[in-house]
Amino acid sequence: MLRDRGSIKWTAMMLPEQVKALRQFDWEQEKKVKPELDEQQLEMMEETICEAMEHHLELCFTYFDQEEFHLLIGKVHFVDVDKKELRILDFHGDVNRLKIRNLADVKIR
Template sequence: MLRDRGRIKWTSMMLPEHVKLLREWAEEDKYETAREFDEQELEEMNQLLEEAILTEHPVTLTYFKNRQYKMVTGWIHKVDPYQQTLHIKSEDGENVQIPFLYLDHIEL
């Protein structure tokens, strides 16, 4: 029976820089990419945002930040058209600022 030591036998032949690059490369596989929208999806998101602002319903927003999708639930506090950001007052009292470009999904 052959007792293979797996990766241990190869690390002595690798430079530390190579080991570091391999670890970073493996970490990049966990990254997600932002999706692109067509005009119809953007219009639907715009209508949901308008409805949430007018009725003051809580919304659940999914947005893309730091190569990951994140969710926040709360009320739309302010829309800043100049900086193109959406200010959300979350359920736990935290103020979250989300750029329009990073919005992915809206639920009432």
């Protein structure tokens, strides 16, 4: 049976600069990129949020923060147009502030 150790096997024969570059490359491969939303997607999310506020529905928010995607479920409590953020009341009763620019997706739950 072949048991390969991948890049670990070769690091003993590499220069320290090469090992550092290889680790940096691996780290950049795992890095997630914030998606750019077009106007149509933003409009659809806005309609979903307005409908949920009107009918007091729970929403499932997917947002991007600190190079990671996060999920938040709750009701929109307030839309702050000046700060461009949503205040979301989750099922614990906590109010979460979510920047509109960080939104990736909004769905009715």
